[in-house]
Amino acid sequence: MNKFENLTYESFRAMAKDGRLSCYEKIGFPDSYRKGSEKNIFDDIVSKVHALRGKGKVIADIGPGCSELPHMLIDLCERNQSTLILCDSDEMLSHLPDRHFIEKHPGKFPDSIAAIDRHIGKVDAVIVYSVMQHVFLDMNPFIFTDSAVSLLRDGGGELFLGDIPNITKRKRFFSSKAGIEMHKQFTGRDETPVVRFMELDEGKIDDAIVLSILQRYRNAGCESYVMPQGRHLPLATRREDILIVKH
Template sequence: MSEIDLAKVELNYERFREFANNRDLSERERIGFPESYRAGYEEAILTDIVSKLEFRFRKGARLLDIGCGASPMTSAILKAAKDFEISAVMNDSPEMLSLIDEDLPFEKLPGRFPEVLDQALQMHPEGYDLILCYSVLHYIVLDTSIFDFIDAICLALKPGGCALIGDIPNLSKRRRFFASEEGIAFHKAFMKTDIPPEVKHFDVQRDAIDDAVLGAVVARVHANGSDAYVVPQPRSLPMFNRRDDIVVQRRL
């Protein structure tokens, strides 16, 4: 196990490339999660992804997984895609893609999205029926324009296609939660303290995603001629009370 404090490390595309080559990290740590944040939750996360992307109605579809990582979750998604007869294109750095189990069927799209949008459409000019971007958006915004990223997702989707931009840390939701009785009790139990969490509702936190950013993403998708919804996570997920998902359905 690594001695890296993931809570204090700035994580972005280049740092994850380094993590992919760090053999001291566990599979979950190399995609940015302490073991306790993901171990035992993969099945619940997979169930939620499969439901929101409606795998059962998408036989023969093509899935693009943006920032797929290489972890037990990656393998679970590929196995589910195979079970539902969905072909998968996995996007991440070359270093990360090299760690995915080669026994599972998938195509590789190396590079940072949306910079590789043209390559993605060269591979499949008709576009993608499904797009998954899970636990990634908060890193994407550090490297590129969030609107450029959202526009690229809309362009990569086929009309009628669906994208799940999932597990988005929402600073506004987090602050509301830790100001509530439930959140205070959660904090005290988790931190083993009698001191309530300090919540600064109006402090500016740069590079954070909040209600305003999520609303702007939804508005941008609408401007591109598609539908978008901010949807909650089920209580079975580890950070459901601080994170949101966005579902995009391309119309035009």
């Protein structure tokens, strides 16, 4: 099995401490997937989350990891005079700087929510980027997302569930002409990727999960949207973002 597959909160705790890993490997990515791309990824996030473009906001990042992305978010929050709440393991958070506008809350979310209960209903934007696939393996994902939504303020609070690998989207892509061509280039072999429909993909997020997240929070009175990633992002063909906005 690929060493970056089936990673859970506990796997990340161990990887954060492993001095042999690069900052990208510590968060579960081969260097080739993230090195040189994180500025584009960050710009894509900022273009989709309104509160990241405003001043004096309360921003939370659940699962910030320790590559360049959280540093870009820290710089942005400093420029915007925003408060930044960071929720991840102590091992991961120890790689990020301590600053006066940052609150670090070590622990697995939502177990750690008691420590931030004063922020419930007050947060302008919660960022959860490239985390849902790991939550999906660890716990009931709706308990996680319900708790993240509970942090949002009324009147426009945003939950951004970004970089969700959707196995059905992946299958659609690798059944297409462009996907087959990309596979051939990647493997250097003249072969068609194996794509199996009508199968249960255990432990993987699929269209059913993505669409049920959209519907669950619409039923709860929020707006919810599935958004494409910028075409130039490394995994745009297989991943997508969800934005939930509280009325």
